[in-house]
């Protein structure tokens with residue numbers, strides 16, 4: 001049904017502004033919408049499967065008939081069906097143009113260009129490999145190539161494998177085969193995974209394999225490069241490598257380089273220290289010491305000086321960072337060949353997962369350790385290399401054969417995870433990359449549903465539509481753990497977090513996703529709001545001091561001032577003596593402006609803080625605008641989107657506080673929750689699989705990230721190709737259905753669909769059913 005009563009007026013969806021759908025959706029839930037026929041309460045449907053319509057959320061026996069004059073002239077009578085007491089349109093309009101911001105554009109399914117052809121499944125029935133037979137009897141099947149990868153245990157082996165081709169299955173089975181069939185002593189095997197979670201997952205799988213005991217599995221030396229090599233360092237130099245000396249946090253490292261930058265006279269506010277630290281990490285992982293750096297440009301020249309200082313400060317204070325764990329081990333083996341020999345004799349087999357993400361120091365360590373046996377099994381997919389910014393380089397995967405003569409190579413190109421429709425979509429995306437090993441994944445089966453692109457108005461509506469879709473699927477029998485919502489950066493998860501947090505659906509997310517409302521710049525703006533609502537809010541005063549360029553010590557003066565003059569902390573600000581007439585005058589003007597905020601709408605109030613209270617200058621001067629990955633101003637634009645649907649700043653501050661509390665609660669709950677929807681960055685989702693995958697923000701600036709687009713404009717292709725690989729990773733996580741979201745607006749501005757899917761969208765058909 002297209003019409004309803006809203007706050008005493010009759011409205012039609014055909015005349016409502018597109019950007020107001022979310023408000024209507026929210027107000028429907030608050031009971032502000034009623035049926036234009038029977039007057040009972042209705043709500044707005046805002047999902048992926050259907051065009052928006054009003055519906056009775058309390059089911060009726062007799063459907064309400066909307067008079068035909070009120071429906072669209074394009075719709076004929078036989079194009080309706082009845083649902084929840086309403087007549088709904090059956091077909092969808094065919095859209096041939098780019099989505100218009102003013103009208104609702106229905107989702108579209110991707111046309112899959114090449115039809116599915118079945119690959120003849122070659123399964124060996126080899127009698128001689130007893131354990132393989134046992135595994136098959138236990139339901140763990142292998143194709144011919146997979147089986148070769150499992151049983152070829154001697155000498156170097158390179159497994160080049162696409163997404164979903166059974167890498168994890170092969171590595172796990174190979175380990176089990178070595179233990180059970182070949183009786184290899186478990187602690188002579190080193191199994192390196194990219195994350196601790198992946199190592200735990202493999203061990204969990206091994207327990208379910210026949211013939212293996214828990215003690216055997218526990219004895220395998222497994223974990224990430226960092227965890228394995230750090231243990232070696234600790235064993236030999238416990239004190240030097242004690243946890244107390246580790247620079248755990250990014251800000252600790254930043255403090256050192258900033259200090260070094262000051263000595264060099266670098267602009268504290270404009271210099272991109274986040275990128276400098278990234279560059280230093282890159283050099284370290286490439287085994288390039290400060291003395292060996294050959295700066296490519298003036299910027300790198302400056303960073304190389306910071307690098308020298310950074311290393312010297314660490315050395316002087318006995319500190320180390322994460323990169324030093326691997327470098328330290330490398331140096332240990334170089335300096336003490338007898339120790340290296342000891343470890344060469346300690347291990348016979350090396351299994352390395354995610355080899356495409358290996359960096360130079362890791363590669364050299366493996367080369368050194370395996371020099372005696374050469375039993376290295378490297379498994380990887382260059383299309384899933386997504387850590388170049390940390391020095392990872394798929395070239396090591398592609399050049400493995402040169403360094404390990406006599407390498408056996410196995411190619412796994414059958415995808416066992418997803419249907420043809422998803423595999424083909426992934427193939428079409430990734431084939432546009434220039435720097436890759438040419439290969440094409442083949443699916444095992446085809447289904448009638450195809451990947452979907454949908455067009456929410458903005459981030460808020462994107463979250464609502466996904467929530468609706470998940471609810472519908474759960475109603476039809478899906479489990480919460482079947483779903484993953486994937487995003488490029490943590491901040492992009494704000495709206496979906498909020499929507500899920502206020503629903504009854506169980507969900508979990510990475511422990512390191514901080515609440516959006518606790519981000520530095522956001523907290524700064526909210527502090528002004530809090531002070532407007534309570535002029536004596538001490539925490540708020542402390543939080544606004546940095547943006548007023550006042551030291552924290554001023555806080556005590558303000559407390560004294562407010563007692564002596566019997567005034568509020570806010571008023572006390574106007575009496576602060578800074579010695580600068582200009583600043584003192586600004587502080588005097590501040591009081592009425594802060595007071596006025598409480599009567600403004602949150603979006604206007606944010607504007608006032610930015611422009612009239614100097615927050616914009618603060619953002620520029622504080623330097624976060626120099627950061628390439630995370631700009632403070634992006635946070636403020638996100639904040640405005642979040643604030644759009646709240647009426648006043650009290651409501652908004654309460655909402656923010658609620659969400660901060662929910663963030664903590666969900667993280668706690670998440671530790672115990674098994675059956676829950678997953679919210680994850682694409683990086684963290686690598687190696688995992690879900691029945692239903694939703695990818696947020698498939699728009700320019702989202703994926704690809706703004707940073708990669710900037711680099712591309714400056715002639716650098718690599719970051720853009722890495723972004724395409726990220727989308728490839730996201731798409732290939734889906735086991736059944738894939739939804740790509742293309743919001744029409746992002747961060748309050750019109751957005752364009754990601755260049756990575758424009759090729760796919762040319763093939764769009766819009767009449768195909770989706771479930």
Ligand SMILES: Nc1ncnc2c1ncn2[C@@H]1O[C@H](COP(=O)(O)OP(=O)(O)OP(=O)(O)O)[C@@H](O)[C@H]1O
Nearest residue numbers: 141142143163164165166167168169416417687688
């Ligand atoms: N031979 C096979 N027959 C049937 N299913 C298989 C086979 N090999 C693997 N699978 C299944 O295919 C899915 C993908 O396998 P796995 O997770 O091992 O792939 P992967 O190569 O590690 O994937 P990715 O790199 O994309 O994370 C899993 O559900 C796995 O159980």
